[in-house]
Amino acid sequence: MTIVANTVPLPADWRDFFTLTKPRVMTLVIFTAICGLLAAPGSIHPVLGFTAILAIAMGAGGSAALNHWWEADLDAGMKRTANRPLPGGRMRREDARDFGLFLSGVSLLVMGVAIGWLAAAMLAVAIFYYAVVYTMWLKPRTPQNIVIGGGSGAFPPLIGWIAVTGEVTAMPVLLFAIIFMWTPPHFWALALFMKSDYAKVGIPMMPVVAGERSTRRQILAYTVLLAPVAIAPWAIGGTSWVYGSVAAVLSLLFLALAVPVGIRTRSDVDTMTPEKTLFRFSIYYLFVLFAALVADRVLAAQGLIGPGMLAGVGA
Known part of the structure; x- marks a missing residue:
């Protein structure tokens, strides 16, 4: 991968890190996860329910940050994405990568310990699917990237449901x-x-x-x-x-x-x-x-x- 145009990053602030999580996409992720959790038969303690949604949000944000890291050069070439933190020169690429890995790792640990390892396993698949299968493999190689990669965004309600029932x-x-x-x-x-x-x-x-x-x-x-x-x-x-x-x-x-x-x-x-x-x-x-x-x-x-x-x- 080549280096984006601005090689002297400006200090990033919290808004740049927040941008890495793709908050607009995150809204849909959180909403469908909450719906899966609320629609599931049975009940879950409100604290555990909040923890499950937080873990899903962190996992989604982590995979989004990894997407920013991997696609920084592509983002620099598109008008819609040229002002994101990395192509805009406000953050080092390795900082975005480390932030994404940190969020992803913590989300899996929290989900596994607080909710259950089946839900954590599904969250791990969702993170890997988006950050690796879709971003690194499908998107640059095939016009079917959205069809196959659509699975990455389909996991949140499934995980929310599993958090309550413990089964698929x-x-x-x-x-x-x-x-x-x-x-x-x-x-x-x-x-x-x-x-x-x-x-x-x-x-x-x-x-x-x-x-x-x-x-x-x-x-x-x-x-x-x-x-x-x-x-x-x-x-x-x-x-x-x-x-x-x-x-x-x-x-x-x-x-x-x-x-x-x-x-x-x-x-x-x-x-x-x-x-x-x-x-x-x-x-x-x-x-x-x-x-x-x-x-x-x-x-x-x-x-x-x-x-x-x-x-x-x-x-």
Whole structure:
């Protein structure tokens, strides 16, 4: 790896280290992990629940810092990332690496000792998946990087569920699958209007390698595939009609927004309104879907709806 342009780093402050954890991504990680924890059958002491979420957040932040360390040169070449702490010259690369390793190591230790080693093992896989499998191997080599690498962001609700139950069952696997299938249409919608940045630094994102038309078709295809996966928790009896109806409506809206993106042949960055709308909606989609999962669990626990996952499907 070559040295980024600014070779005399300025003193980094806490905000630069915080930036290394990718706080915007962290918000989604923490939210889905909390939802997995709250939706799981059984209960967990609030202190232990907080500890589990903290460990997941630290693990995600650590792997994000390692991503910054490894991709500093690539970030320097893209407008969207050029002012990050490393390409901006505010931090040494080895400091970012050490920070990432420290956060990752502490997160695994905390999770293992306080919650359990199965949850810690899953967290270790998630960290390795993002920092090594996705960042170092898939992203620079294949346009399928987002498809395969999507698993890294799908672990938080699974780990949150395991923190409560201590086991892997059908429901948390479905939560993993929802995020896994959601990632390609979500990220490729962004990649369509960030295509020039990825091409500039040689990252083989789908729009760069396969072209816009193929990417658009695949966005539509994955959106179609996402719908039954999102509804599956209700279909197997793991939730009530509350979650099922929300999942169905959200998935129909997602599909309605994906169709105009999928049928377009080509457009320039200034006319990418459908793509930008789809990208923004995809974020709300995941937040509302997982919030509905928790609401379903709370309503069932209060006896206000059918038992759903309390009946044992997710236990």
